[in-house]
Amino acid sequence: MLIIHLLFHLQDGHFVPNLTIGAPVIESLRKHTNAYLDCHLMVTNPMDYVAQMAKAGASGFTFHVEVAQDNWQQLVEKIKSTGMRPGVALKPGTPVEQVYPLVEGTTPVEMVLVMTVEPGFGGQKFMPDMMDKVRALRQKYPTLDIQVDGGLGPSTIDTAAAAGANCIVAGSSVFGAPEPGDVISLLRTSVEKAQPTT
Template identity: 40%
Template sequence: MSKVEFSPSLMTMDLDKFKEQITFLNDHVGSYHIDIMDGHFVPNITLSPWFIEEVRKISSLPMSAHLMVTDPTFWVDQLIAIKCEWICMHAEVLNGLAFRLIDKIHDAGLKAGVVLNPETPVSAIGPYIDLIDKVTIMTVDPGFAGQRFLGSTLDKIVELRALRDKYDYSYVIEMDGSSGRKTFERIDQAGPDIYVIGRSGLFGLDEDIAISWQTMIKDYFDKTGKELK
């Protein structure tokens, strides 16, 4: 990817202003990040395929589902049924399932992603790295908003860029966790293609989503010298 993309994490939006915030963001972002948690892989229970269908009533942007679940097959089948554009599964629960689920997602004309927890090395996805469309690096412990940023995880983004260049892989690289004014500079140096942006970087900056967006744009420029639309 030649241009950085910001993907808002809708788990962290103000649900009292659901329509207002989505309508505004439709003109400014390239996709939405949907966290689906089952209460087992992580303690929380959050969004669902139903939520994706609700967003689609007012948005035509691609949806990226991040499955923090112990039974990915159950959720993959549901997301295929509603044609969720990106289905991203945790590497930690894919042993024995990876090839089957990646093929199933691709056969449905959708894109398959894999997510790595902070403790999980890039080597864990080596057997199928050439098949996936996106790799998401968790820069926080998963399952809660507002977790401590783990700077050492950025090394995996650098590693993934090097592998992609060397072997001509086609995946995009996404980072997820605590991106904002305090971390933009370090993240930019690692070079992900997609920033998942949540409360600290966007939704928590102001009650007015337009002001929050402009503040985020300024923060990003101040820390990186790069402009976003």
């Protein structure tokens, strides 16, 4: 399944060094769109943000496995109880095996986000070796939504799609393009072509 939606990075200045948008921006946008508002929280205490993101109108809530080792099951249950879709992200240095329990849990996450750059700053170079994680996830969980974020654009999309990613986050390559729509179309086509036929 190909998923196209708006992704927002929320950073607390602690898990990653800089600060970004928060719930008020999500709330403002929700008034003008029915789009899927996917929120990737690069924060130290994701539990603290669940209620406010749900109230603001977020559709998806992706937290980092590195900060949720002790309470991930409770966190996922809380996210789902608000009607948001739970996802888990992992940084480049985190072994992919750390997310397996979250995919296989009694109340599982519904998406895994493989960071293909170090989180916190846009415009970084795509790390192709992260595709080993994507391939491992796709082989182990054929129907799982697998998102990749960082350095995705026309020159890297085929690599990510072929590895099994079906949710693509693209920032600089889209917003920096003379014709953003053309880039979005190219990314979409690459992912659609790589999807298994059923």
